[in-house]
Amino acid sequence: xxERPLEPGLVRVALDLPLRRLFDYRSPDDxxxxxxxxxxxxxxxxxxxxxxGIIVAVGVDxxxxxxxxxxVGEVLRDLRPLPEAWFRxxxxxxxxxxVPLGQVMLATLPARLRTVAAAxxxxxxxxxxxxxxxxxxxxxxxxxxxLGTVLAAxxxxxxxxxxxxxxxxKTEVYLRLIEWALTAGRQALLLVPEINLTPQLEARVGERFxxxxxxxxHSDLAEAARSRNWRAACGGEARIVLGTRLAVFTPLPELGLxxxxxxxxxxxxxxxxxxxxxxxxxxFRARDSDVPVVLGSATPSLESWANATGSGGRGRYRLLTLRxxxxxxxxxxxxxxxxxxxxxxxxxxxxxxxxxxxxxxxCGEQSLVFLNRRGYAPVMSCPACGWISxxxxxxxxxxxxxxxxxxxxxxxxxxxxxxxxxxTCGNQDLRALGRGTQRLEMVLAERFPQARLLRVDxxxxxxxxxxxxLLRRIHDGEADILVGTQMLAKGHDFPKLTLVGAxxxxxxxxxxxxxxxxxxxxxLMQVAGRAGRADRPGEVLLQTQFPEHPLYQALCxxxxxxxxxxxxxxxxxxxxxxxxxxxxxxxxxxxxxxxMAFLAAAWDCAAVAATAAISFYDPVPMRxxxxxxxxxxxxxxxxxxxxxxxxxxxxWLMQIETLRAPSRLRWHLEVDPLDL
Ligand SMILES: Nc1ncnc2c1ncn2[C@@H]1O[C@H](COP(=O)(O)OP(=O)(O)OP(=O)(O)O)[C@@H](O)[C@H]1O
Ligand SMILES: [Zn+2]
Numbered sequence: 001x002x003e004r005p006l007e008p009g010l011v012r013v014a015l016d017l018p019l020r021r022l023f024d025y026r027s028p029d030d031x032x033x034x035x036x037x038x039x040x041x042x043x044x045x046x047x048x049x050x051x052x053g054i055i056v057a058v059g060v061d062x063x064x065x066x067x068x069x070x071x072v073g074e075v076l077r078d079l080r081p082l083p084e085a086w087f088r089x090x091x092x093x094x095x096x097x098x099v100p101l102g103q104v105m106l107a108t109l110p111a112r113l114r115t116v117a118a119a120x121x122x123x124x125x126x127x128x129x130x131x132x133x134x135x136x137x138x139x140x141x142x143x144x145x146x147l148g149t150v151l152a153a154x155x156x157x158x159x160x161x162x163x164x165x166x167x168x169x170k171t172e173v174y175l176r177l178i179e180w181a182l183t184a185g186r187q188a189l190l191l192v193p194e195i196n197l198t199p200q201l202e203a204r205v206g207e208r209f210x211x212x213x214x215x216x217x218h219s220d221l222a223e224a225a226r227s228r229n230w231r232a233a234c235g236g237e238a239r240i241v242l243g244t245r246l247a248v249f250t251p252l253p254e255l256g257l258x259x260x261x262x263x264x265x266x267x268x269x270x271x272x273x274x275x276x277x278x279x280x281x282x283x284f285r286a287r288d289s290d291v292p293v294v295l296g297s298a299t300p301s302l303e304s305w306a307n308a309t310g311s312g313g314r315g316r317y318r319l320l321t322l323r324x325x326x327x328x329x330x331x332x333x334x335x336x337x338x339x340x341x342x343x344x345x346x347x348x349x350x351x352x353x354x355x356x357x358x359x360x361x362x363c364g365e366q367s368l369v370f371l372n373r374r375g376y377a378p379v380m381s382c383p384a385c386g387w388i389s390x391x392x393x394x395x396x397x398x399x400x401x402x403x404x405x406x407x408x409x410x411x412x413x414x415x416x417x418x419x420x421x422x423x424t425c426g427n428q429d430l431r432a433l434g435r436g437t438q439r440l441e442m443v444l445a446e447r448f449p450q451a452r453l454l455r456v457d458x459x460x461x462x463x464x465x466x467x468x469x470l471l472r473r474i475h476d477g478e479a480d481i482l483v484g485t486q487m488l489a490k491g492h493d494f495p496k497l498t499l500v501g502a503x504x505x506x507x508x509x510x511x512x513x514x515x516x517x518x519x520x521x522x523x524l525m526q527v528a529g530r531a532g533r534a535d536r537p538g539e540v541l542l543q544t545q546f547p548e549h550p551l552y553q554a555l556c557x558x559x560x561x562x563x564x565x566x567x568x569x570x571x572x573x574x575x576x577x578x579x580x581x582x583x584x585x586x587x588x589x590x591x592x593x594x595x596m597a598f599l600a601a602a603w604d605c606a607a608v609a610a611t612a613a614i615s616f617y618d619p620v621p622m623r624x625x626x627x628x629x630x631x632x633x634x635x636x637x638x639x640x641x642x643x644x645x646x647x648x649x650x651x652w653l654m655q656i657e658t659l660r661a662p663s664r665l666r667w668h669l670e671v672d673p674l675d676l
Contacts, residue, residue: 009026009027009032009059009066010024010025010026010027010058010059010061010062010069011024011025011026011027011033011057012024012025012058012062013042013044013055014053014054014056014101014102014105015044015102015106016051016053016103016105016106016107016114017100018103019102021100022056023053023102024062024064024069025069025070025072026066026069026070026071026072027072028071028072033072033075034058034059035058036081037055037058037081038055038056038057038081039055039080039081039082039083039084039087040055040076040079040081040082041053041054041076041079041109042055042072042073042075043073043075043076043116044070045070045073050073052076052106052114052116054082054102054105054106055075056087056105079234079235082234083253085255085288085289088288089248089249089281089284089285089288092281092284092288093281095646095650097276098653098671099274099275107246107273107274108246108249108250109230110226111223111226111227112226112227113227113230131207132210133209133210133211139169140169140326142324143172143322146162146164146173146321147176147177150320153292153318155186155256156290157287157289157292157293158292158318159283159286159292159307159316159317159318160293160294160317160318160320161296161304161305161307161317161318161319161320162295162297162320162321162322163297163305163319163322163560164296164297164320165298165325165560166332166525166528166529167325167332167533168322168326169325169326170261170322171204173294173322174261175205177257177259177294178190178209178257179208181256181257182239182240184256185254185256186254186255186291187236187241187253187257188240188241188255188258188259189241189248189250189252189255189259190240190241190259190261191245191247191259191260191261191268191279192242192261193261193262193266193267194244194265194267195218195220195464198243199464199468200491200492201242201491202214202242205240209239209240213232213237213239214239214241215230215238216229216241216243217230217241217250218243218244218246218247219244219246230250234251235253236252245270245276246270248278248281248282248285249281255285255289257291257293258291259293259294259296260278260279260282260293260295260296261296261297262296263279263297263304264300264301264304264522265490266519266674275668275670279301279304280672294320298529298560299522299560300560300564302564302571302578304317305564305568306568325533327533330532330534330535331537332538333531333532333538334537334540335528335542335558336539336540336556337541337542337544337552337556338350338352338353339547340544340545341545347439347443348439348443348503348504349369349443349447350541352541353501354447356539357444357481357499357501361450361451361480364477364496365496365498365499365536366481366482366496366498367481367482367499367501368483368497368500368530369440369481369482369484370485370486370489370500370501370502371435371437371440371483371484371485371502371503372486373434373436373437373485373504374399374410374436374437374457374485375408375436375437375438375459376399376400376432376436376438376442377399377436378399378433378434378435378436379397379398379399379432379433379434380398380400380418380431380432381430381431382422382424382425382430384422384427384429385422387422387425388433391412393412393414393626393628394409394412394627394628396411396624396627398414400432400436401438402418402432402438402439403438411627411628435504437455440483440503441483448481452478452480452481453482454470454473454479455483455484456474456482456484456485456488457484457487461487474494474497475494477496482497486527488527488530489527489530490526493533494530494533495533495534496534497538498531498532498536498538498539499531499539499540500531500539500541501541501543502524502527502528502540502541502542503543505520505524505542505543506544506545506546509549509551513623513676514571514574514576515675517567518567521551521555521560525555525560528540528555550566551563554566579640581638581641581642581645581672582638582645582671582672582676583638583673584635584636584669584673584676585634585637585667585669586633586634586635586667586670587632587633587634587665588627588630588632588633588667589662589664589665590629590631590664591631592621592625594664594665595633596633598659598667599633599635601659602635602652602655603616603619603635605652605656610637610652611648613639613644614637614638614639614644614645615637615638616636616637617636617637618635619633619635620633620634620635621633622634630666634676636676637652649671653669
């Protein structure tokens, strides 16, 4: 068989379309494009429109007669071509998560660089500020040991899990590692779970390295700033990149180190579009670029823990441990359980907790009351006829927000005015059932009229500006009692905070989701970790009806390890991840029957494509079966072998794509789902 010669005049382009293929165009003749043009963005015609794509190959063998191909439009050379490492990362992402390559590639670029109207940008200028670097504190013995281990292993690929208790100074370790990379003339990539955490960290990193250009990349940046920062990163001018999950794709010509802070956090997983895990891609990228990657957390994900401790015969990450708090004299807080069967809470608060808050008020310290539910009450009801406030579009309740007198759906965003009377029977005496942060705030305000209260949740801190202002007030001691959701749980360092009360953690103990205990433990340990971080000792009060529960017992001992070991044993016995690998096919349609029928057809294809290593389950409605007027169902497939699962998914998807589906049905596949 003779191979057809490559067509020198052809160009293959990736476009942001939901199609598993690339698009061929004709090169201009004079001068023709060459392989040196691979990685440039290009404007191309598609139907009636112009689009921005990325040149993935030049001189390719096309199925289409070259005469029938359209010529490429303008090649955009305002940026360096996207590097090979970026191609490898996006290709891996596309193949592992089974998303079309063009969608992955274009999704990783800032919007300005992938739209026709604004495809050109200008480079921003950066003047190195004339500030002295902030002197670092001397490292603790433990920090020194951790740093020594990483440095001794050298600049090549190693994956580390840094398990450091809350307040153990993980950030200081990151800073030293960044310094090491900078000194070696390399760039450092620091990934954080949420934009909320970036302003403080940005300030801290900036103070330490005033001469190195630091850029941040997250969704809250204005488009112009985002593309400017991205350009600086991929041009090599920016030496430190601080970003949320999407930043894992930023091309960095001199990458020398990747750090993933709070690696257990669910927000590293993208939940729509290209459903990838930035933490997992970070590890791939580090291996591919042959640089170290450090995953850090006080409560590592069980997947990472298994990788680091060899539970399951792996031991792929090296475990680094910080057992003590970094600030001299600071200890982990004392965790006390309040048995609410013996001491009944009033308005959600036990006498013991109220007393503890009172004591803090008297000595000018801060308290945090943690309740992971925003709004005033999770549901309204009519005691006369039994009406409850349901969302018309979702299988969920409308949450009462008393601050602006509205009912809101936390799933689809629907909102309506608070009704004066029951919509079914006209009864005017409606009840608010249960308790959210707004109600808690009001109860506390009545109890402690002299105290300055601050509520921190997604309603009170909806913009970055509000959030920064709230943090400033907490830091400056302008608040005595904080009421907050998990927004306040992670990463913060409030020196005056010495008391944390968790008032209603029990619900998650018995949730249907088998990952719920892992999340609850992490959340409680993180929020507990906010207490007593400076020289004053901290205390945590946990209100529960199940004081003997092993999860709470482990929490009292600050014993992540035994909790993780027990959970992993359960998972191994039950055959859950990380001892099996999962993917889920989801379908949503106006009627459940349509979604289920589609999945049943997919199930039939699976039966053909599956090998013995693959198990698949019956399609079932999702736990939140209706959202935004769409009925949702899913089909789970799993295998003990990642490779077998991947091979199966590739075959299966090709068949699913040939299925006929009603026009309003949407479906997607998610690999390694976190929520089932
Ligand atoms: N070597 C050190 N000497 C003195 N103080 C230190 C040292 N390292 C860190 N600290 C201080 O310890 C406190 C906690 O550090 P840091 O915020 O880095 O902890 P962390 O491990 O990231 O905690 P968390 O997981 O709770 O976010 C900070 O106030 C920090 O300035
Ligand atoms: Zn809704």
